[in-house]
Amino acid sequence: MFLSDTIAAISTGMTNSGIGIVRICGSEALNVADKVFRSIKGTKKVSEMKSHTIHYGKIEDEGKMIDEVLLMVMRAPNTYTREDTVEINCHGGIVVVKKVLETVLKHGARLADPGEFTKRAFLNGRIDLSQAEAVIDVINAKNEYALASSISQLKGVVSDKVVRIREQIMDQIAYIEAALDDPEHMSLEHYSEELQTKLQGIQRELQEIIDSSENGRIVYEGINTVILGKPNAGKSSFLNALMGEERAIVTDVEGTTRDTLEEHILIHGISLNLIDTAGIRETEDKVEQIGVEKAMQCAKSADLIIFVIDSSRKMDENDRNILELIKEKKTILLYNKCDLNPAVSLEEIQDITSAPVVKISAKYGDGVETFEKTLKKMFFDGKLDMNDQVFLTNARQKNDMIRARESIKMVEEGIEQGMSEDFFTIDLMNAYEALGMVIGESVEDDLVDTIFQKFCMGK
DSSP, rough: TTTSEEEEESSOOOOEEEEEEEEETTHHHHHHHHHHESSSSOOOOOOGGGEEEEEEEEEEEETEEEEEEEEEEEESSSSSSSSEEEEEEEEEEEHHHHHHHHHHHHTTOEETTTTTTHHHHHHHHHSSHHHHHHHHHHHHHSSHHHHHHHHHTTTTHHHHHHHHHHHHHHHHHHHHHHHHOTTTSSSOTTHHHHHHHHHHHHHHHHHHHHHHEEEEEEEHHHHHEEEOSTTSSSSSHHHHHHTTTTSSOOOSTOOOOSOOOOEEEEEETEEEEEEEEOOOOOOOOHHHHHHHHHHHHHHOOEEEEEEETTSSOOHHHHHHHHHHHTTTEEEEEEEEEESSOSSHHHHHHHHOSSSOOEEOOOTTTTTTHHHHHHHHHHHTTTTOTTTOOOOOOOOHHHHHHHHHHHHHHHHHHHHTOOOOHHHHHHHHHHHHHHHHHHHHHSHHHHHHHHHHSSSTTTT
C-alpha cells in the first residue's frame, strides 16, 4: 500500500525565490498531472508526453489558472525513485507554490512524508542505505570537505568497499559448507591457516574504515577548537580577528572573559567550532574560578587547542600549566603581540613544544592568514582524498562495522584454539550480516523509518 500511493511535496525551500518545484511521484503521477496541467501549445496530455521532456503550460483548478509553469516528465525506471515522476516548476512565491501543491493533492496525490522520495529510491533498489544517508549529508554539509565526502559516499564508495568485503566473507562460508558436505572432493586440511591469512586482511580493512570515523566526524561536524591562554594574552582579540567583528569584549583588565563564548566559523572550507575561554590562572575570585574550570574541561574534549602566548611578557607558571594540560593534544601555538618588544623569544618557545608556532598580532590581524594555512595543513593537507577515502558518516555505520570486526576476531580466536571449521561459519555469517546492515540489505523497518524521518519534506 505504501509504494502504491502517489505522493507529492514541495522540493524547494519554503521562502520566496525565483522558482519553486512541486514533485509528484508514483504510478498515478502522470494521470494526476493530466488533471491539473494545460499545455499552452498543443493538446497533448501529460500521460502521452515522452520521458525526460519539459513542457510550457499552466496549472488550473476548476478552470481557474493558478500559475504559468514548466512541467518536466520523467518515466520509470529512469528516475530518482524508479517510479513515474513529474516536477512542476512554478514561480517561487510561498503562496503560489503552496497553491500548486494543494491543487495536486486535491486531484489524487497524497502529501509525502519527510524523506519519502529517497526512502522509495532505497526500497526500489536504486540506492542502498549508506547512499540514502549520504543524501541527507549532502543537504546538511557545512563545508566543502563534508560536501565532497558526502558526494563520494553518494556515488557508492562505502557501498563498494562493504560489498567487496562481504563477497570475501561469503566465499569462505561457501567453501567451508561445500567441503563439509562433500569431504571426498574438497579438503579442509590446512584450510585454517589459509583462512586466518585472509581474515587478517579483512580485519585490516575494517579497522581502517572504523578508524576513519574520527576524521569523518571532524569533516561533517567541524573541528572542536578551544582557545586557551593566561589572562590578557589576546584570546578574545584573536577570536575577533577570525570573526572579522568585535564578537568578544576586549579590555586591558585581566579576567575580562569569565565564561566560554562559542562561535562557528568557516576557514578555507574547514568548519571550526570555536570556544573562547577564561584566562587560566590561580585566582581567589569564585566566578573566575568557575570560568577557569570550564576552560580546562573544554580543553580535555577538544580536537584542537589554540594556545595564545603573550610574547611581551615572560612565560610564567600559568603558561607552563597550560602546556602540561595540552601536551597530548593537537595544538597550534600563537606567538601573540609580535608588534611589541618581545620578553620571550620565538626560539625559547620552540624549544619547549613540538607544536607549530605562528607569529601574530591579534590586535591588528597580522598573522591570521598564516594561522589559517597552518590549520589546513595540520588537519587535511595530503591526508584526505575525497575521491577514494572512505569515511563513515554516522554512529550507526560505525557500530555495524565494529560488530563485523568483532565477529571476524572470534573466528581468528577459534582458529588459534583449534576449533572445528563448522563453528567458523556462525561468526562469519554474523560479520556478513553486520556489514549488510551498513548498506541496508538486512535492516529493521523501525530503523529505516527513523533514518528517513531526519530528512526534509520533499526529499
